[in-house]
Amino acid sequence: xxxxxxxxxxxxxxxxxxxxxxxxxxxxxxxxxxxxxxxxxxxxxxxxxxxxxxxxxxxxxxxxxxxxxxxxxxxxxxxxxxxxxxxxxxxxxxxxxxxxxxxxxxxxxxxxxxxxxxxxxxxxxxxxxxxxxxxxxxxxxxxxx
Amino acid sequence: xxxxxxxxxxxxxxxxxxxxxxxxxxxxxxxxxxxxxxxxxxxxxxxxxxxxxxxxxxxxxxxxxxxxxxxxxxxxxxxxxxxxxxxxxxxxxxxxxxxxxxxxxxxxxxxxxxxxxxxxxxxxxxxxxxxxxxxxxxxxxxxxxxxxxxxxxxxxxxxxx
Numbered sequence: 631x632x633x634x635x636x637x638x639x640x641x642x643x644x645x646x647x648x649x650x651x652x653x654x655x656x657x658x659x660x661x662x663x664x665x666x667x668x669x670x671x672x673x674x675x676x677x678x679x680x681x682x683x684x685x686x687x688x689x690x691x692x693x694x695x696x697x698x699x700x701x702x703x704x705x706x707x708x709x710x711x712x713x714x715x716x717x718x719x720x721x722x723x724x725x726x727x728x729x730x731x732x733x734x735x736x737x738x739x740x741x742x743x744x745x746x747x748x749x750x751x752x753x754x755x756x757x758x759x760x761x762x763x764x765x766x767x768x769x770x771x772x773x774x775x
Numbered sequence: 776x777x778x779x780x781x782x783x784x785x786x787x788x789x790x791x792x793x794x795x796x797x798x799x800x801x802x803x804x805x806x807x808x809x810x811x812x813x814x815x816x817x818x819x820x821x822x823x824x825x826x827x828x829x830x831x832x833x834x835x836x837x838x839x840x841x842x843x844x845x846x847x848x849x850x851x852x853x854x855x856x857x858x859x860x861x862x863x864x865x866x867x868x869x870x871x872x873x874x875x876x877x878x879x880x881x882x883x884x885x886x887x888x889x890x891x892x893x894x895x896x897x898x899x900x901x902x903x904x905x906x907x908x909x910x911x912x913x914x915x916x917x918x919x920x921x922x923x924x925x926x927x928x929x930x931x932x933x934x935x936x
Binding site for chain 1: 864895
């Protein structure tokens with residue numbers, strides 16, 4: 631009876647984790663630019679993998695396997711964000727401009743509207759984006775680098 | 776000195792839990808190796824409050840459950856955005872003030888923002904004590920600007936601002 635309950639709880643965690651991984655994968659395909667894709671990816675490497683590991687802990691029971699899974703989860707939660715941050719920082723330093731929702735709010739529409747908004751931004755949004763990047767570069771220059 | 780002993784103890788327990796084979800040879804080897812590593816780390820300057828912040832463990836146990844709940848909540852939010860056919864995103868890049876002062880506190884705050892789906896710490900500026908944060912939606916950005924996580928990390932850090 632307890633075993634059955636444990637399997638059910640573990641299964642729920644595993645299915646939830648797999649669901650988040652699937653949604654994250656869909657998100658990576660749907661998001662428009664690199665920075666927004668990182669958000670979708672963090673759904674996978676934090677929540678998806680985290681829930682799968684918790685589900686496996688229930689299956690492991692009180693054993694050394696579970697202890698190792700706890701270590702794995704801890705390392706993942708400490709190192710995942712460092713890698714994500716490094717990726718985002720490297721992309722910014724390489725000159726990739728994030729696709730931002732600027733002052734003229736892009737219409738909340740389907741695919742066609744999104745495409746139109748992107749075109750508008752490349753046409754009119756250049757000066758604002760360039761200015762923001764310029765001030766960031768100036769701020770960086772003032773720093774120790 | 777106490778920190779060095781604590782690091783040695785942590786390394787030895789880590790060894791025991793990973794090994795699972797409790798023979799005199801393996802336990803003795805683990806004892807010697809973890810003692811050597813702790814002493815080495817001490818003389819290399821790695822066993823300091825930044826490299827082995829064991830005194831923050833209790834505060835961490837109070838902070839991490841709150842962080843886990845926040846991660847789950849914002850994960851559901853981001854999943855709903857992805858599955859929404861309209862994809863209602865409004866990416867934002869903004870600077871936010873950083874309350875924590877110690878290296879451990881700043882790293883914890885930056886990592887917490889990144890761990891929470893929907894927000895990433897892109898740059899850490901320790902000169903001006905600001906983070907450059909990229910948020911997927913206005914709600915996520917407002918969550919960071921609201922500063923609750925900042926206050927909780929400052930409390931976790933152990934130095935009331």
